[in-house]
Structures are given as structure tokens and as C-alpha cells.
Amino acid sequence: xxxxxxxxxxxxxxxxxxxxxRSKQFIKIxxxxxxxxxxxxxxxxxxxxxxxxxxxxxTIATSKVQIPALNNQLGExxxxxxxPSRRDTFxxxxxxxxxxxxxxxxxxxxxxxxxxxxxxxxxEYYKAIAKLAEIAAExxxxxxxxxxxxxxxxxxxxxxxxxTKEEVSKVSSFKEKPNQRSCEEYIKQGALWNGGVFAFKIxxxxxxxxxxxxxxxxxxxxxxxxxxxxxxxDYAVVEGEESINVLRFAGKxxxxxxxxxxxEAMEETIVGNGTADETCEGVNILNETxxxxxxxxxxxxxxxxxxxxxxxxxxxxSSYIRPYIEGLEQQQVMFADKAWGSFKVLDVDKGGKxxxxxxxAGHSMSYHSHRRRDEVWIVISGTGKTVVDGMxxxxxxxxxxxxxxxxRHTIIADTELVLIEVQIGxxxxxxxxxxFELEY
Amino acid sequence: xxxxxxxxxxxxxxxxxxxxxRSKQFIKIxxxxxxxxxxxxxxxxxxxxxxxxxxxxxTIATSKVQIPALNNQLGExxxxxxxPSRRDTFxxxxxxxxxxxxxxxxxxxxxxxxxxxxxxxxxEYYKAIAKLAEIAAExxxxxxxxxxxxxxxxxxxxxxxxxTKEEVSKVSSFKEKPNQRSCEEYIKQGALWNGGVFAFKIxxxxxxxxxxxxxxxxxxxxxxxxxxxxxxxDYAVVEGEESINVLRFAGKxxxxxxxxxxxEAMEETIVGNGTADETCEGVNILNETxxxxxxxxxxxxxxxxxxxxxxxxxxxxSSYIRPYIEGLEQQQVMFADKAWGSFKVLDVDKGGKxxxxxxxAGHSMSYHSHRRRDEVWIVISGTGKTVVDGMxxxxxxxxxxxxxxxxRHTIIADTELVLIEVQIGxxxxxxxxxxFELEY
Numbered sequence: 076x077x078x079x080x081x082x083x084x085x086x087x088x089x090x091x092x093x094x095x096x097r098s099k100q101f102i103k104i105x106x107x108x109x110x111x112x113x114x115x116x117x118x119x120x121x122x123x124x125x126x127x128x129x130x131x132x133x134t135i136a137t138s139k140v141q142i143p144a145l146n147n148q149l150g151e152x153x154x155x156x157x158x159p160s161r162r163d164t165f166x167x168x169x170x171x172x173x174x175x176x177x178x179x180x181x182x183x184x185x186x187x188x189x190x191x192x193x194x195x196x197x198x199e200y201y202k203a204i205a206k207l208a209e210i211a212a213e214x215x216x217x218x219x220x221x222x223x224x225x226x227x228x229x230x231x232x233x234x235x236x237x238x239t240k241e242e243v244s245k246v247s248s249f250k251e252k253p254n255q256r257s258c259e260e261y262i263k264q265g266a267l268w269n270g271g272v273f274a275f276k277i278x279x280x281x282x283x284x285x286x287x288x289x290x291x292x293x294x295x296x297x298x299x300x301x302x303x304x305x306x307x308x309d310y311a312v313v314e315g316e317e318s319i320n321v322l323r324f325a326g327k328x329x330x331x332x333x334x335x336x337x338x339e340a341m342e343e344t345i346v347g348n349g350t351a352d353e354t355c356e357g358v359n360i361l362n363e364t365x366x367x368x369x370x371x372x373x374x375x376x377x378x379x380x381x382x383x384x385x386x387x388x389x390x391x392x393s394s395y396i397r398p399y400i401e402g403l404e405q406q407q408v409m410f411a412d413k414a415w416g417s418f419k420v421l422d423v424d425k426g427g428k429x430x431x432x433x434x435x436a437g438h439s440m441s442y443h444s445h446r447r448r449d450e451v452w453i454v455i456s457g458t459g460k461t462v463v464d465g466m467x468x469x470x471x472x473x474x475x476x477x478x479x480x481x482x483r484h485t486i487i488a489d490t491e492l493v494l495i496e497v498q499i500g501x502x503x504x505x506x507x508x509x510x511f512e513l514e515y
Numbered sequence: 516x517x518x519x520x521x522x523x524x525x526x527x528x529x530x531x532x533x534x535x536x537r538s539k540q541f542i543k544i545x546x547x548x549x550x551x552x553x554x555x556x557x558x559x560x561x562x563x564x565x566x567x568x569x570x571x572x573x574t575i576a577t578s579k580v581q582i583p584a585l586n587n588q589l590g591e592x593x594x595x596x597x598x599p600s601r602r603d604t605f606x607x608x609x610x611x612x613x614x615x616x617x618x619x620x621x622x623x624x625x626x627x628x629x630x631x632x633x634x635x636x637x638x639e640y641y642k643a644i645a646k647l648a649e650i651a652a653e654x655x656x657x658x659x660x661x662x663x664x665x666x667x668x669x670x671x672x673x674x675x676x677x678x679t680k681e682e683v684s685k686v687s688s689f690k691e692k693p694n695q696r697s698c699e700e701y702i703k704q705g706a707l708w709n710g711g712v713f714a715f716k717i718x719x720x721x722x723x724x725x726x727x728x729x730x731x732x733x734x735x736x737x738x739x740x741x742x743x744x745x746x747x748x749d750y751a752v753v754e755g756e757e758s759i760n761v762l763r764f765a766g767k768x769x770x771x772x773x774x775x776x777x778x779e780a781m782e783e784t785i786v787g788n789g790t791a792d793e794t795c796e797g798v799n800i801l802n803e804t805x806x807x808x809x810x811x812x813x814x815x816x817x818x819x820x821x822x823x824x825x826x827x828x829x830x831x832x833s834s835y836i837r838p839y840i841e842g843l844e845q846q847q848v849m850f851a852d853k854a855w856g857s858f859k860v861l862d863v864d865k866g867g868k869x870x871x872x873x874x875x876a877g878h879s880m881s882y883h884s885h886r887r888r889d890e891v892w893i894v895i896s897g898t899g900k901t902v903v904d905g906m907x908x909x910x911x912x913x914x915x916x917x918x919x920x921x922x923r924h925t926i927i928a929d930t931e932l933v934l935i936e937v938q939i940g941x942x943x944x945x946x947x948x949x950x951f952e953l954e955y
Contacts, residue, residue: 090809350839354832365863367824367843369530372832376813378825384807385820387827392794392812399790403807421861422871422935423805426896426912429869429935431862449913453891453937456866472866473889473939477915495862495869495937497893499913 076128076208077187077277079156079171080120081164082137082145088333090400091384092361096411099332100192101144104361106342113346116331118148120192127201132179135192136171147412147435154179159300164271165311166303169284170296172277177293183278186211189308190221190272195329195340203324204272210243211274216320218313219274220246222267224325228258233269233309237321240265246319249309267321270328273308283312334377334386334393349378357390363410382409382419407505415440415488427499434459434488442485442513448500450484452476457492461485462513483511516568516648517627519596519611520560521604521711522577522585528773530840531824532801536848539772540632541584544801546782553786556771558588560632567641572619575632576611587852587875594619599740604711605751606743609724610736612717617733623718626651629748630661630712635769635780643764644712650683651714656760658753659714660686662707664765668698673709673749677761680705686759689749707761710768713748723752774817774826774833789818797830803850822849822859847945855880855928867939874899874928882925882953888940890924892916897932901925902953923951 082100089099100116107114107122114122117135124131134154135145138161145155156171156178168189175181186208194200203221211219222235233251237244249269250261258266288303290296296303304311313319331337338344338359345351347362350369357375362368364380377393379386384403388396410419415438422429427448434440434457442462452461454474461468461476463484470476470486478484480500486492522540529539540556547554547562554562557575564571574594575585578601585595596614598607608629615621626648634640643661651659662675673691677684689709690701698706728743730736736743744751753759771777778784778799785791787802790809797815802808804820817833819826824843828836850859855878862869867888874880874897882902892901894914901908901916903924910916910926918924926934 091807350842352832352835352839354829366820366822367531368827369824369836369839369843370827371836371839372829373816373827376827378827380806380825382806384809385818385825387808387810387813387816387818389794389812392792395792396809396811399792399809399811402790403809421869424871424895424933426933427893427935429861429871431864431869451891451893451915453867453939455864455937455939475891475915475917493864493866495867495935497895497935499893499895 076124076131076205077175077181077185078124078131078133078204079168079175079187079189080117080133080135080192081167081189081271082117082135082141082192084138084161087400088394088396089337089379090396090403091381091386092363092379094381094383094408096140096408097144098141099337101141101148101412102361104337104341104346105195115148116193116195117145120196121149121153123196123198123201127198127205132175132181134171134174134179136167136189143414144412146414147417151414159297162300162303162305164308165306166300168273168308169280169303170293170300172280173284173293173296175277176281181277183276183281185277186274187277187280188272188274191270193331194270195327195331197327199326200324200328203322203326204274207272207274207322210320210322211276214276216245217275217279217318218316218320220313220319220321221270221272221274221324222321223270223328224323225258225262225266225268228255228262229268230255230258234258234261234266235269235321236261236264236266237323242323243320244323246321249314267323269309270324271309273313280312334379334388334396335390338377338390347380414438416491421495426501427497428503430496430498432494432496434486434492434494436488436490436492439487440485442483442511444481444483444509444511445498445500445507446480446509447507448498448503449480450478450499451497452478452486453495453497455493455495457488457490459486459488459490459492462487485513516564516571516645517615517621517625517717518564518571518573518644519608519615519627519629520557520573520575520632521607521629522557522575522581522632524578524601527840528834528836529777529819530836530843531821531826532803532819534821534823534848536580536851537584538581539777541581541588541852542801544777544781544786545635555588556633556635557585560636561589563636563638563641567638567645572615572621574611574614574619576607576629583854584852586854587857591854599737602740602743602745604748605746606740608713608748609720609743610733610740612720613724613733613736615717616721621717623716623721625717626714627717627720628712628714631710633771634710635767635771637767639766640764640768643762643766644714647712647714647762650760650762651716654716656685656758657715657719658756658759660753660759660761661710661712661714661764662761663710663768664763665698665702665706665708668695668702669708670695670698674698674701674706675709675761676701676704676706677763682763683760684763686761689754707763709749710764711749713753720752774819774828774836775830778817778830787820854878856931861935866941867937868943870936870938872934872936874926874932874934876928876930876932879927880925882923882951884921884923884949884951885938885940885947886920886949887942887944887947888938889920890918890939891937892918892926893935893937895933895935897928897930899926899928899930899932902927925953 103113156174349360416434418432543553596611789800856874858872
């Protein structure tokens, strides 16, 4: 089975656990019953797919900014089709499909299923996706969609009107976010929610893209990415297609783009260091810091803590978070997963910045320098080596490495390596970074 | 006017802003309208007294552990009578009165007023205290108490039953925490709350103490402090005294030992980095960290944040905090005011601990060493010098000073000096500290 997982944009609505570079699908809040540890939506989806079909070929369509987090959470042995710039789902899916052919060597006659990474689902969902792929392989229609059985009169979704109420039916029409009255009527007719899950033969979208713009292959398309229309796949492809089937799906499928929805999907009400007294009801605590959180006498409240801030919100009210987050004007990213590990900012002072970095075993930072700041590393635990202006040196806990502005440096972890980095300077900027080839 | 301010024990009920070494009277939450900055209860009381009588002689009776915080908040030019061990208010007041005579050279015929530092009061309160001192100076009774006009049928206070309802009256009797029905009756008779404010001639308590135990002077009493009975002043002195007057006081007098009471006294609902959306009502945010706090859709909730933790509590429920705090089993103090400045713990790791310390200009740490940890200082801002194993060295921003276990070290600030201290070791303990005389 070929799957393209769409891993979308940054989510401000789950602040402070999501930020400009960490989208909601990377927040680790779902307990993996097997390992006992917490996994993110991306990890959960990847695991669910591999459990169903260990030979599934998964390609993640995403933006460059997510690559370090994906490598951090899924390892480096994954397929990523990165968009050269942010456009919309049609260009992203089109590029991914060309990646399947030209990079992964897939036969254009094979089927691919495209689905967003962020709904909260159970294993049965991916079974339905496998079935979707089978239906698409039969070739009775150009496109096959997964239609979710509505569980409310929601006006937030697009509705698919099928010709029959059978499990697989031809699609009669689409209704984009109708009013509640119409929803009711459509649902009586057997309408389904459009969850953005599409199955088709690779060739179908290849041809469609070639008809749209002139390009040679994946690399050429990548270079000319901006020529692809910035349209949604629904608008650019689905709405113009006559031959579409839909497969009904009645299992769990939850959009968790708001705190209220996310907490509904949480199996445990408290993740991280937190306590709710016995007078609390419907309280969720999500704490990514070491600070103990104590909740007393609250009802239907989400408490969410990260190195970026603290949210305490009534669950209903929390969906109106966006303007407040924009008002916070976050100056900098306070924590992030990197391909080499992760970091968090411990302190920001007018004279400097203190960071804790954890490198995974076998990983290293880029070889780089800064123009406007000195840096000091103090090794807290682990072993490895540093390269400073070409000089290689083994390091162990307690070692101190001082680097003046302009000095090239990197650190290579043999074991997991924890260090404190103190940056000293008045105008510390993440942009002040010059990269070099490592000298051996 | 001689005043003894009783600065009492540690307050767990205002966690996380109070902790084992920072009592509630040191939390800076009261806006000083003149300076625009926030002051603590101790600072507020000190300022209020000095405003009324700039020649007032203020002695703070407290425990050793509070001395650094007192020096930090009030300066070093203050009088502190420190208890050699924690007992009760009678020994503490008795020692303070001996301090007045033997250390400050007061005449035993002078009057002293003793009052707790922690009620929230206005300037008028200290005017009443001055009047109390005048009444005591007249000598018509051995003791003069300040009696607060009850504002509720509270069963939490001791009641003073005066002979008459006049402003100054002889005391007829005391009723310790009566039931509500009795309260109502007493109040009809003109009863007052006992706020623990006592005025008397120094000689009165000197004689009483000498009659109780055998001692020479202040230093002798200090050494023999454990021989003084561990009793409250009310029990040891007031209840056995026949000749007591009470002065009625109807002004503001608020016990602020709980979050609910404290927030009532706050002039601003948000202190520190915090935002409450327009659907919040009765929400107070007290944030001593840099983390932005966002509150949405909450009602009558206190949000309190320090490097020690996060409390989110319904105001009524917050008074039941004690058992939960004990449950948190705080391993270590995460922030504190010191005589030389202040520190906060930025990170605790199994391999080490990272601290940010701010030294005030002209101050220095003790000259000390550690057995079981190495330390590194990185200067973020300011200038001064370090002494490491007797070697003096000037320091400036960016300087790195590495100290192995066993090495003696101190830092002396010429200007305000901010540094990051990284402690490296597996068993880091605050007890692992050996003090030395500084070598010149």
C-alpha cells in the first residue's frame, strides 16, 4: 500500500504546545499502551499504518520546517516529499505523487491513498484506507473517497452526497459547508463528511498535472513548484471529476484541532507533572515542563504548559485562542525537536541566552559559526567530541568549551549527550548562523 | 516609637509563591503608587511606619532563615532580633525586647509596640499603633491591645470583651475562637477581634522574663533561648494580666494568609506576564516567571506561577491547598532572595543543575567550596572579580570560570552582576558547602 500522509501547517490554536515550527501533530499526548510512553499524532499514524501493513510505503508530504521534527520522531529512514514553498494541498499531493514515481520508483499503475495526518483515529480507519486502495485498484472510478458517517449536524465540514446508501456508492454531488437545515436534509439522504482522504492510481494525477503545466520529472516539478496553482485538491481535482466512488466509514474519526477536541481524544487526563484535586471535574493537564502543576476546584478547564507559556482555559472558550496568541508576539521559538535531538531555552536575558540541548547518540549539529555572539558549552552528561576551528577534541561531563564569535564549531554525540549552551551577546538572533563543511 | 514587627513562619498556603524559605510576607504583589513597582508585605509595612514616623525604631523579630530575604528587601541597615530556634511568640517577643535594651540601648521605661507584619493595612493602622504607644506611655495599665471592630461573625479569631464601648476601655475578658452564636452575642456587647498587637513599657516584659528564668542580658538570653517556655504571648502574658486596656480600631485590617484573601487585597488583578480574556471574571494572575500566561473563560480563579510550580485554583477551594503541597514533596528550593541578591534554578538534570544568579552591586557570595560537584560560572552581564583558591581575577561579560570540586571560590560584584552557574555532579546537595575566610 502506498500512502501519502499530509502533514500540514503550524497550529497556533494549540498554543503553547504548538508553535511556529511545531505543528500539533508533533505533540506527544497519546499513550502507547505497548510501550507505556507518549506518542504524537504523526508517530501514532505511522505506527498504526505499519501495524496493519508492515510493507506499506509511507511518504510524508510536508514543508521543510517539519523535516527535523519528522526525523526526530520517526527516524531518518522515512520518505519525505517537502514542498519548496507553502502552497495548498493540490500542489503538495501532486509533488508527492511525482516523488513516488521518480524517487521511490513506483509504477504509475499502482494506487496511492492520500490522507491528512491529524485526525484522531483507531486501527479500523487504516483498514478502511486499505479497502479504499483495493477499490481504487479495481478501476471502476477515477477517484475513491472515504466518507465519514456524520455524528452531528456540523456545518464545519464539506458533505458528500452519494447516489445510494450502500457501503460503496457513486458520488452524486458535493456540498461545501452547508447550513444546519441543509445538513439535516443531506444526512437523511445518506450524506457523508468529506475527510480529505482520496485514493487513485498514480497515473491519474500524473496525467492531470502534466496537462496542467509543462514539466519533465519530479526534480523539474520541484524547481517549478510555484507554477502549480495554489488550490486545494478538492477544488482542483475532486470537484471537476465525474467518476468518483465513496466508501462509507462509521468508525472513530476526530478532528483534534482545538483544545476541546484534543482533550476528548486524550486517554489520560493528565500528561506530565500535574495534580488535580478531587473537586476538579473535566480538567486536563498537559505539562511539558518540570514545573509541578496543581489544579483545585476547576470544571472543564484545560491547563497546558510548555517552555513557551501557560494556557488556562475553559474548554469551550479555548477555541477562540488565536487573536490572543498573535497578541503575545512570541519573539523566538522556546523549544523544538531537531534532527539531532532537541533543545529548550532556559533563560533569556538582555546580555545572553541559556539553552539546554540534548543530542541523540550518533547525531551531530551542523558545523557553524556566529558573527555576533560568543558561546560556551558545558557538558552535563554523555560523551562525544567537539570540532572547534578544525580542532577535534573528546568530551565528557564537566568539560567546558568556549567559542568566540566567528569561531566554527560543532558537537558530535557518541552517546546521548546533554549540554548547557550559554550565548553571550546583545543582539542574539537565530538568523546569525553561518554553515560550513566539516574539516577532517 | 519603638516597634517590634513579628515576621513569622513559612507559608505553604501561598504555594508556589511562598516556600520553605520564602514566607508570604516577602512576595512582591502590592503596587507602590509612588514608585510604580511592586513591594512585599514587609516592605509595605516598613514604608508605612517610616512614612508616619521617620524616626521610628523598627526591630524585626524573626528566624535566621529570613535574614537574607530581609536584607535583600529592606537593606542591611535594619535591626533584626533573630530567634536561635523556632519557638513561639512569647520567647520571640521577649528576646526582641532584650535586644532593644542591650543592643539598641533603649531605656526600659520606653514603650514598645509589637505587631505581626502580615495583616494588610492602610496608613491609619499605624496611626492607631502610635496612639496605642501613647496610651501605654500614660501607664494606666500594664498592657494595651489593639482591638479590631469585627466585620463578620468569624470564628477564626480570639475575641476581646471590653468593659465599655468607648474608644479606650479596660478589658473585661478574652474568648478564644468562640462558636458563631457566641460571636454574635459578644459583638452585641462590643467585642473586638484580637489582632495580636500589644503595647507595653519595655520594663514590663523585662521583669516578667527575669521572673520566669534566670539570665543576665540579651546575649545570655540568646544562649539560653531554649529555656524560655514555647508559649504564645497571649497565653504566657496577656491571659494572666489583670490590667489591660484596649483601643478600638475600625480601619482596614485583613489577614491575607490564603489566596482568596490575598487576591482581595491586590490592587491589580494581574502581576507579571499575564493576560485574561474578556470572558474572565474575578481572575487573578500572579506570575513570577517570564512564561506568558493566558487565561480564558475562567471565573473566580487564581493562577499563580513561580520557578517552583503552577497553581490554578478556584478561590474558595484554594484554602485547602496544604495537603497537596505536602504531597508535592519539593526536593529543593527553586528560587530565593539572598543577602547578596537572588537566584533561580533554571534546570535540574540527573547530571547537574543550572542556576541563574543576580548579585547586587557591591555584594559578594560567601567564600566556599563543594566536595561533590564541579561548578562553572559564565558572566552574562556586569563586572566584578572572582577569588578562586586565593587567586583574584577581574571578570566581565563572556568570562568563564571553571571550579573543580574542593576548590574555594567566591564572586564579588562591582556593578549588578548576572551569571549562569552550572553545577556538575550526581549528588548535588545544598548542604555540600564548606565556608572559609576570604584570603587577601
